[in-house]
Amino acid sequence: xxxxxxxxxxxxxxxxxxxxxxxxxxxxxxxxxxxxxxxxxxxxxxxxxxxxxxxxxxxxxxxxxxxxxxxxxxxxxxxxxxxxxxxxxxxxxxxxxxxxxxxxxxxxxxxxxxxxxx
Amino acid sequence: xxxxxxxxxxxxxxxxxxxxxxxxxxxxxxxxxxxxxxxxxxxxxxxxxxxxxxxxxxxxxxxxxxxxxxxxxxxxxxxxxxxxxxxxxxxxxxxxxxxxxxxxxxxxxxxxxxxxxxxxxxxxxxxxxxxxxxxxxxxxxxxxxxxxxxxxxxxxxxxxxxxxxxxxxxxxxxxxxxxxxxxxxxxxxxxxxxxxxxxxxxxxxxxxxxxxxxxxxxxxxxxxxxxxxxxxxxxxxxxxxxxxxxxxxxxxxxxxxxxxxxxxxxxxxxxxxxxxxxxxxxxxxxxxxxxxxxxxxxxxxxxxxxxxxxxxxxxxxxxxxxxxxxxxxxxxxxxxxxxxxxxxxxxxxxxxxxxxxxxxxxxxxxxxxxxxxxxxxxxxxxxxxxxxxxxxxxxxxxxxxxxxxxxxxxxxxxxxxxxxxxxxxxxxxxxxxxxxxxxxxxxxxxxxxxxxxxxxxxxxxxxxxxxxxxxxxxxxxxxxxxxxxxxxxxxxxxxxxxxxxxxxxxxxxxxxxxxxxxxxxxxxxxxxxxxxxxxxxxxxxxxxxxxxxxxxxxxxxxxxxxxxxxxxxxxxxxxxxxxxxxxxxxxxxxxxxxxxxxxxxxxxxxxxxxxxxxxxxxxxxxxxxxxxxxxxxxxxxxxxxxxxxxxxxxxxxxxxxxxxxxxxxxxxxxxxxxxxxxxxxxxxxxxxxxxxxxxxxxxxxxxxxxxxxxxxxxxxxxxxxxxxxxxxxxxxxxxxxxxxxxxxxxxxxxxxxxxxxxxxxxxxxxxxxxxxxxxxxxxxxxxxxxxxxxxxxxxxxxxxxxxxxxxxxxxxxxxxxxxxxxxxxxxxxxxxxxxxxxxxxxxxxx
Numbered sequence: 001x002x003x004x005x006x007x008x009x010x011x012x013x014x015x016x017x018x019x020x021x022x023x024x025x026x027x028x029x030x031x032x033x034x035x036x037x038x039x040x041x042x043x044x045x046x047x048x049x050x051x052x053x054x055x056x057x058x059x060x061x062x063x064x065x066x067x068x069x070x071x072x073x074x075x076x077x078x079x080x081x082x083x084x085x086x087x088x089x090x091x092x093x094x095x096x097x098x099x100x101x102x103x104x105x106x107x108x109x110x111x112x113x114x115x116x117x118x
Numbered sequence: 119x120x121x122x123x124x125x126x127x128x129x130x131x132x133x134x135x136x137x138x139x140x141x142x143x144x145x146x147x148x149x150x151x152x153x154x155x156x157x158x159x160x161x162x163x164x165x166x167x168x169x170x171x172x173x174x175x176x177x178x179x180x181x182x183x184x185x186x187x188x189x190x191x192x193x194x195x196x197x198x199x200x201x202x203x204x205x206x207x208x209x210x211x212x213x214x215x216x217x218x219x220x221x222x223x224x225x226x227x228x229x230x231x232x233x234x235x236x237x238x239x240x241x242x243x244x245x246x247x248x249x250x251x252x253x254x255x256x257x258x259x260x261x262x263x264x265x266x267x268x269x270x271x272x273x274x275x276x277x278x279x280x281x282x283x284x285x286x287x288x289x290x291x292x293x294x295x296x297x298x299x300x301x302x303x304x305x306x307x308x309x310x311x312x313x314x315x316x317x318x319x320x321x322x323x324x325x326x327x328x329x330x331x332x333x334x335x336x337x338x339x340x341x342x343x344x345x346x347x348x349x350x351x352x353x354x355x356x357x358x359x360x361x362x363x364x365x366x367x368x369x370x371x372x373x374x375x376x377x378x379x380x381x382x383x384x385x386x387x388x389x390x391x392x393x394x395x396x397x398x399x400x401x402x403x404x405x406x407x408x409x410x411x412x413x414x415x416x417x418x419x420x421x422x423x424x425x426x427x428x429x430x431x432x433x434x435x436x437x438x439x440x441x442x443x444x445x446x447x448x449x450x451x452x453x454x455x456x457x458x459x460x461x462x463x464x465x466x467x468x469x470x471x472x473x474x475x476x477x478x479x480x481x482x483x484x485x486x487x488x489x490x491x492x493x494x495x496x497x498x499x500x501x502x503x504x505x506x507x508x509x510x511x512x513x514x515x516x517x518x519x520x521x522x523x524x525x526x527x528x529x530x531x532x533x534x535x536x537x538x539x540x541x542x543x544x545x546x547x548x549x550x551x552x553x554x555x556x557x558x559x560x561x562x563x564x565x566x567x568x569x570x571x572x573x574x575x576x577x578x579x580x581x582x583x584x585x586x587x588x589x590x591x592x593x594x595x596x597x598x599x600x601x602x603x604x605x606x607x608x609x610x611x612x613x614x615x616x617x618x619x620x621x622x623x624x625x626x627x628x629x630x631x632x633x634x635x636x637x638x639x640x641x642x643x644x645x646x647x648x649x650x651x652x653x654x655x656x657x658x659x660x661x662x663x664x665x666x667x668x669x670x671x672x673x674x675x676x677x678x679x680x681x682x683x684x685x686x687x688x689x690x691x692x693x694x695x696x697x698x699x700x701x702x703x704x705x706x707x708x709x710x711x712x713x714x715x716x717x718x719x720x721x722x723x724x725x726x727x728x729x730x731x732x733x734x735x736x737x738x739x740x741x742x743x744x745x746x747x748x749x750x751x752x753x754x755x756x757x758x759x760x761x762x763x764x765x766x767x768x769x770x771x772x773x774x775x776x777x778x779x780x781x782x783x784x785x786x787x788x789x790x791x792x793x794x795x796x797x798x799x800x801x802x803x804x805x806x807x808x809x810x811x812x813x814x815x816x817x818x819x820x821x822x823x824x825x826x827x828x829x830x831x832x833x834x835x836x837x838x839x840x841x842x843x844x845x846x847x848x849x850x851x852x853x854x855x856x857x858x859x860x861x862x863x864x865x866x867x868x869x870x871x872x873x874x875x876x877x878x879x880x881x882x883x884x885x886x887x888x889x890x891x892x893x894x895x896x897x898x899x900x901x902x903x904x905x906x907x908x909x910x911x912x913x914x915x916x917x918x919x920x921x922x923x924x925x926x927x928x929x930x931x932x933x934x935x936x937x938x939x940x941x942x943x944x945x946x947x948x949x950x951x952x953x954x955x956x957x958x959x960x961x962x963x964x
Contacts, residue, residue, distance in 0.1 A: 012699075013326055013699060016421075016425050017425065017429070020425065020426065020428075020429035020430070021429070023429065023430075023433075024429060024432060024433065027433045027451070027455065030451065031436075031448060031451055031452075034445070034447060034448055034451075035448065035811065035812070036811055038445055039811050039812060040811075084327075085325050085326070085327050085699075085700070088327040088418060089326075089327070091418060092418050092421055092422050092425075095418075095419075095422045096422060096425055096426065099422070099426055099461070103430070103455075103458050106454050106457075106458060107451055107454040107455055107458065109454070110447055110450030110451065110454065111447070114446050114447045114450055115446075115447070116445065116447050117445050117447075118445060118446050118447075
C-alpha cells in the first residue's frame with residue numbers, strides 16, 4: 001500500500017505517463033463511443049449538433065479536462081516545493097498534464113460544431 | 119561460467135593490476151571464434167551484426183527503388199510488367215520499413231545503450247541473439263520470394279481484400295504475413311530488453327534525470343515497439359488464417375470486414391513512423407550538443423516532447439483512412455490529433471536550434487548530415503500538417519504527393535540522422551576516422567539527389583499523378599518531372615554509394631582516431647576504441663549528465679579498475695542492477711554466457727515459418743514443439759543452475775546476486791513482455807467488438823455456442839492455481855519454502871485442468887469457423903486461452919522440478935515470482951474472455 005501511495009505522489013515519474021494515458025483513454029472512449037452511438041442509434045441529420053451523442057461526448061470531454069487541469073495545478077505546486085530530481089519529475093509531469101489538458105480541449109472542439117453521424 | 123584460478127582477497131580488494139583485470143574479464147566475456155561464433159550473445163557483436171545485416175537489406179531496398187524510378191522515368195515504359203512492378207514497390211516499402219529501418223536503429227541501440235549507461239551488456243543477452251537470428255532468417259525468407267518471382271504485390275500495407283486469397287491466390291501474401299511476423303519476434307525481443315536494460319542497469323548514481331537523452335529516446339521507442347507491434351501481429355495471424363484455412367475475418371459475406379485490417383495495420387503503422395523517427399531524433403539530440411560544445415538547451419523539454427510523441431502517435435492512425443467513409447466528426451478527432459503531434463516535434467526543432475545558436479557549432483562531417491536532416495525533416499513535417507487537414511488529404515490521397523511527404527519524413531527524419539550517427543560513432547566502432555572529402559561528396563550528392571527526386575514528386579502529385587500505378591500516358595504534364603525525378607534518384611544513389619565506400623575504406627585507410635575524437639560528454643567514449651567485449655573494467659558512480667566533460671580523467675580511472683565491480687575471480691558476467699528512478703545500486707546482475715539455444719530456437723521457428731508457407735501443417739506442429747523445447751531448455755540454465763550462478767558469494771559490502779532477490783530484471787522483462795501480450799489481447803478484443811458492432815453481415819447465433827458452466831469451471835481451476843501460487847510467493851518473500859515443490863506440482867495440475875476444460879468447451883461448441891467470422895474469432899480467443907493456460911502449467915511444472923534440483927527455493931526465490939506474473943495475467947485475460955465471448959452475448963444478444 002505504501003509503495004502504491006509513493007507512486008501516486010506527484011513527484012513520481014509515473015506521472016510522466018498518467019496524463020497522456022488519460023488522454024488516450026478519453027480519445028478511445030470518445031471515438032469508440034461515437035462509433036457505437038452512430039451504429040446503434042444514429043440521430044436524425046436535421047438535428048445538427050444538438051444531439052444526445054454530442055452532449056454525451058461533451059460531458060465526457062469536460063470531465064477529462066477538469067481532471068487533467070487539477071493534476072496540472074497539483075504538479076506545478078509540488079514542483080515549487082522540491083529541488084533536484086523531484087522538482088524535475090514534477091515539472092515535466094506538470095507540462096505533460098497541461099499538454100494533455102489542452103489536447104483534450106483541441107481535439108474535442110469539433111464536438112460543438114459537427115453533427116455526429118454524417 | 120568461466121573459472122578464473124586466482125583468488126580475490128577476503129576483503130574483496132582487487133589484487134590484480136589493470137592488465138590482469140583486462141585479461142580476466144576477457145576470459146569471461148570474450149567472443150569465441152569459428153563455428154562457436156554463432157553462440158555469441160554479446161551486445162557489441164550482435165549490435166554490429168544487426169547493423170551490417172540492416173545495411174545489406176538497405177542495398178536490396180535501394181536497388182528496388184532504382185527499378186521503380188527507372189520504370190517511371192518515361193511514359194508508357196514496359197521495363198517491368200505490372201505484376202513485377204507491384205512486387206517491386208511492395209517489397210521496396212516492406213524491406214525498407216521492416217528489414218532496414220527498425221532493425222538498423224535497434225542494432226544501433228543494442229550496440230550503444232549499455233555503453234552509454236555504463237553497463238557491460240544488455241540485460242537479456244540470449245534474447246538479443248534470438249532476435250538477431252529471427253531477423254536474419256525472416257528477412258532471408260521474405261527476400262527469397264523476389265527470386266522466385268512470388269513476392270507480395272498488394273502494397274506494403276497489404277490491404278484486404280486485395281491481399282486475400284481471392285485476389286492474391288499465390289504465395290506472395292503468405293511470404294509477407296509469415297516473414298514479417300517472424301521478423302517482428304526480433305523487434306519485440308529488442309523492445310523488451312532495451313526497456314529493462316535502460317530502467318534497471320544504469321550505472322550507480324545515474325538517476326532518471328541524469329540519463330543521456332539518447333537513452334530516453336530509445337526507452338520511448340522500445341515501449342512503442344512493445345505496444346505498437348502486437349496489433350499487426352494479430353492482423354497478420356488473422357489474415358493468414360483466412361488465407362490458409364478460410365476463416366472469414368475480413369470477408370464481408372462471412373461476417374468479416376476488410377476495414378478491420380486497415381485499423382489493425384495502422385494501429386501499428388502510424389506509431390511505426392515515430393518508432394523510426396524517435397531514435398533518429400535521439401542521435402540528433404546527442405550530436406548537436408557535442409558539436410555545439412555546450413549542454414542541450416531544455417533537457418526537460420526534450421523529455422517532455424519524447425513522452426508526448428510516444429503517446430500522441432498512437433492516436434493518429436485513422437488519418438491514413440480518411441477516404442474509407444468514416445463519419446466527419448470522427449475524422450475531425452483524428453485530424454486534430456494529427457496536428458497535435460507537430461507540437462512536440464516543433465519543440466525539439468527549437469531546442470536543437472537554440473543549442474546551436476547558443477553554442478559554437480563545428481561543422482564537421484556528422485553535422486552536415488544533421489543540417490540536411492533539419493531542412494528536409496521540417497519540410498516533411500509541414501506537408502504532414504497539410505495532410506492532417508481532411509479536405510486536403512482527400513484531394514491528394516493516393517497521389518505522389520503522399521509519396522513525397524512520406525520520403526521527406528522517413529529519409530529526412532531517419533536516414534540523414536542515421537548517417538550522421540554512423541559517422542559520429544565510426545571512430546568508436548573501428549578506432550579510425552572517416553574521410554572528410556569522400557564524406558562531403560557523399561553528403562552533397564545525397565542531399566541534392568534526394569531533393570531532386572522527391573521535391574518534384576510534390577508537384578506531380580498535385581498534378582494528379584497516382585501512386586502504385588506502373589506506368590502513365592504521355593501528355594499528362596508529368597513527363598519532364600518524372601524524368602528529372604528519376605535522374606535525381608540516381609544522383610542520390612551515387613551519393614549513398616560514396617558514403618558506403620567511405621565506411622568500407624575507413625576500416626583500412628582511415629586515420630587512427632585519438633581517444634574521444636569529438637570531445638563528447640557521454641560514457642560510450644570511455645570505452646577502448648574499438649570496444650572490448652565487457653565495455654568497462656570498472657563501473658563508475660555518475661552524478662552528472664555530462665560525465666566526460668566534468669571528469670575527463672574518467673576513462674583512465676575506469677580502465678585502471680578504480681571503480682566498482684572490478685573483480686573477475688568469480689567467473690561470472692556481472693554488472694549493476696540499479697533502482698530505475700534514483701540509480702542506487704540494488705543488486706548484482708549476473709548474465710548468461712554464450713549459448714546455442716537462441717540459434718536452435720530461431721532455426722526451429724524458421725522451419726515453422728517455411729512449413730506454414732508450404733502448407734506442411736504436421737511439420738509446422740512438430741517444429742513448434744521443438745522450438746518450445748529449445749526455449750524451455752534455455753530457461754533451464756538460469757538462477758542457481760551450474761551454468762548460471764551456483765555460488766552466490768559476493769564481495770563484502772556488495773549487494774546480493776539478482777537471482778537471490780525477489781526483484782531481478784527477469785521480473786521486469788516478464789512485465790514488459792506481458793505489456794506486449796496485453797496489447798495483442800486488447801487488439802483481439804477490439805477486433806471482436808468491431809466486427810460485432812460494425813460488420814455489415816455479422817451473424818451472431820441466438821444462443822452462445824460456448825458452455826458457460828464449462829468456462830466458469832475452467833476459470834475456477836485457474837483462480838485456485840493463482841491463489842496457491844500467490845501464497846507460495848508470499849512465503850518465499852519471508853524466506854519460507856516448505857512444500858514449495860508439491861505446491862508447484864498442484865498448481866501445474868490445476869493449470870492442466872483449466873486447459874482440459876477449456877478444450878472441451880471449444881470442441882463441444884461445434885464452431886463453423888470457415889463460415890462465420892463470429893465462430894472464427896471465438897476460436898482464436900479460446901486458442902489464446904489454451905496457449906496461455908498450457909504454458910502456465912508447463913512453467914510451474916518446471917518450477918517444481920527446479921525446486922527438486924535445488925535451483926529454486928528460499929536461497930534462490932526469484933523465479934516463482936516471475937511465473938506468478940504470467941498466471942496473474944492469464945487469470946485476468948481468461949475472465950475477460952469469458953465475459954466478452956460467453957456472458958455479454960447472452961446479456962445483450964445479437
